[in-house]
Amino acid sequence: MLFAVFFAFWRFMQILTLIPTMGMLAYFVHAFVERNQLTPDLYLVMFIVSTIALAWAIYTLFSYHRSSANALAVAVVDLGFVGAFIAAVWYMRSVANADCTRVVIGQDSWTIAGSAGSLTVNGASVDISTDKTCAMLKACFAFGIMNCIMFFFTSVLAWWHGDRLSSRRDSGRRSSKNTYYTRETHVHRHGHRSRSRSHGGSRRSSHHSHRRAYV
16 A cells, blocks of 8 residues: 555656656757757757656556566666666756856936926846746756656665565465365375275175185
């Protein structure tokens, strides 16, 4: 039960971060396709990894019974996605130090006119501009790092759950083998006793008939 709660929570967090990552990168990939240009690895690698990881996360979340039965396989695949996201983040490493927001402080003056005359007031103006392309790429970079950590968590959880299931199966097989061996030994002994009794009875009857023959 504890495995199901933690596994579903981290899967939901993965889906929640992978959907915007795939959507933003699909926007860039579509722009390059319309221009008949090759998509740079900066966009393409993270887009492919996030799309496949999103499909895998949705599949394993809604088919939980199969995922829990094949927990070791799920752990191996999740560990593979950890390596894939590390590679995708490495391709986007140039975005890490990018400054997407620019703040410009200037001097402005306002003139206030009234019945007594006019008054000039000097003040500071703040102009904030954000590069949307840079901000979207930086968000994808951050989501990629988050998914590296989250897929590592789900891999450890699945491996732990699968190890417990395999130990339970081994103990169950051993107990069933011991039970079968006990039953087989009991049946063998019971058959041996019945055979010895039948042989003893036949010997007694033959001995008794032999006595009758001589009498």
